[in-house]
Amino acid sequence: MGNPELSVIIPVYNEEAGLPALFDRLYPALDALNTGYEIIFIDDGSRDRSAAVLRGQFEQRPDVTRVILLASNAGQHMAIMAGFEHSRGDIIVTLDADLQNPPEEIGKLVEKVREGHDCVGSIRQQRQDSAFRRHASKAMNGLRERITHIKMTDQGCMLRAYSRDIVEAINSCKEVSTFIPALAYSFAQRPAEVEVAHEERHAGESKYSLYALIRLNFDLMTSFSLVPLQFFSMLGISISMLSALFVVFLFIRRLTYGPEAEGVFTLFGIAFFLIGLTLFGVGLLGEYIGRIYQQVRHRPRYRIGAILEKQATEDTKVTEI
Template identity: 50%
Template structure:
């Protein structure tokens, strides 16, 4: 049997990093850590679980710190100074990761950690990115509709027909992670960004459970903001669509103007109340289109402004734990800073070697 020379498989000795963003998940952390450690140990190879506290206001930071102190060889706690959002927290965890294969996972336990070995196996078969499809979905109708919109937008932006971009349970090769860390934009949608660098992608079905503790951190406005992040950071399609809509609106306006001119010739000026209501209707259409266009342009300009300021994606306050995995530095310079203002790069820049626990 011939092997495709473009498919690069990994050996069974690959090291594993699991990155988990945490925000007010104190009720889930004990079970999450226990199940993650059990799933990773079943692989029989070096691993690390990186828990990134995204400015939680509950006991999550204390529980992460205690877990990292009790098991420093396998658990690393990364503490951000405030809440930066899920994707920024994941990027902070990716910057700390050292594994050949990196798995990302939500802390809400809706996707079971027991699925980690299956994702690792797929990456070792030669895939750069392995996504997951939640089956059956246990979310509300609103969340499913929002997820469907995000999936369609992501498919349009990347051309990669993955079915569930909203699921954070995913696996990446090291080179894909390093490529993402070298990107400097502030608005980041990680699954789409990863697919822009991947040669081979695939998906597997994973079990999806109802949230048993706590509540979802994505409200209506956060979902809307996530949609804007996706549209404006990965594609200029909305601007092209706006141009097309402007052209169509102009054509309709010209056609409507000709129609009004003909009707006035046929029925006289008394037709349609001297044309006042028609004028208002046309005016509202054009004003609405202008505000829509200005809002979209403003969104792009605002994001350009944030990128030009070049502020870091996140601030790492401290890191607890020292992984058993070693990795040769690749020159990657993540877009985050440590609490003392130093470049956040491969853990040693955050905590000097002699101070690590």
């Protein structure tokens, strides 16, 4: 049995309630494409019954279903990396399990890759997220583009398609923290984007809290650009020059008017502002150093507990531990 043309990779984390609806829509949508495909579900250390539901689905469709059970939660992007490393298709599509991106839209991305594009992103139309999340996403898109020069209209949409060459390039990277769409874009020679529909989450709640979104954007900024560090270097030089001029001004003023007690609280305000700025810069430097520390330890990015898949030579499942 040869490799399929299409691999669909879906990370799953505590999605027990929404998985049956995903199955009901995903398999018919892929069957309608009339091409060989495989679906790789990666359970990212779920604490509900998601793994059991995935196992049950594997029993029903072992011909096109593969399930990777991670031993612990590794995060969405590392779960996708696990899927990349086990995928066999020429076209690899990533999809969230919450049904906000309809599986029926996968065909649009597949056709775009067939046209010769090696990295195909998607742009959500009429987003069903909160106003705060839409505006925050737009602001982060603009900031990210200025800092990293990576042009993605909608960085938060994980419905994306990649050619086999791009996935192999990603697999060759050994980064312990990364942002896959940006990493793929850095390798792409013919990127493209398509518009896709967007729906409300079918069940459950978003796994990305405000803190998690901030952390994700820190990963994006610090993994693909040194601009934040360079900005603080330039800012430090500018403040040093201004401070030197301010000291000269105070010295001349003292010689001209003599000692005075006025302006003490203004100086306190300036001092507190500079202290806060310094602490923020030290924190940013710590982000980069922390990533270096994680990288040099060479710990595995994820651990696989088991793999459920159909053998190529036998009509049975294999469980690897």
